[in-house]
Amino acid sequence: MRKLFLFFAGLLFAFNSFAKGPQIKFEKTIVDVGTVPIHTKVVGEFKFKNVGDEKLIIFMVKPG
């Protein structure tokens, strides 16, 4: 009975690891622009990729 449970648990884990769903992956989540002069507009670029196997939707991007 215990072996059967472990077998099904393992099967479930394997299934989950194959079925990824949408997954976002950023190249980096912290951008350090270094030293910048005053009265300038600084731009930080955060590159990302959908590494999952389903459509990725970005609902919101908001200054925190």
Place this chain on the structure above:
Amino acid sequence: MEYAPGEGGVIKAYYNTAAHTGMFSKTIRVKTNSVKNKDITLILKGKVFAELEVKNNTIFFYDLVPGKTKVFNIEVKNQMGKPLEIKNVKMIFPYNASNFFSLKVKPVKGSNGKEFIRFELKPLTNVYQFSNSSLTVKVKTNSKQVPVLTFYLRLKIKKPVTINPTALFLYTNTGGKTAPGIIELDTELDKELKIVSVQCKNCPLKFKVIDISPKSKQILVEPDYTKGKKGKIFAGIIKLVVDVGGKKEFSVPVRGRLY
């Protein structure tokens, strides 16, 4: 926005460095339908530098005395590679500030190599007509990056004489007589306050000066029954001549009744 599997994109974050110098760290919150990391916090950070950085742009000019210059130095970090020059100084708020103050601003070097901006503020003799408690000063520099520095000067002007109360009412009957009143006089200047004379024409009153301290005096105002009969209602103006580094006359209206 929707992204197919394998597709990528860029989130651009903009930050205007106009407000402050020094370190900054701005966060951006991203919400997605991603299986992992649904809510992600991105960080944009850096350091803002200016050719000219002042340690403090609010200056407290307390205990100002008309006619006396007070000096205040503000440390400035000069990264221009050339000496700081001040091209022009303007008191921009309130518009009539130049009628009440004389202001000189110049760059000075400290003994330890540090650079300072020196403010020399002199209140003019008519400064008591100035109703504001602060000045806004714009200083034009020879820096291309920071051509104008703005300073806020907080002011407190010492009063030569404070009189309390400003009007006297002697209507209290104590034991069948008019109760005496007291006028308090104080100075905020570092000088002795002297009462030269106290007079009130047509008032049935007599005055006695009480010496509290060199900077504080009291005048005891008592009814004088030799100058008026009981039941007399009187009104007048007490004229005070006070000497605080110069004679000045003050008026205190008085009303009362002789009981």
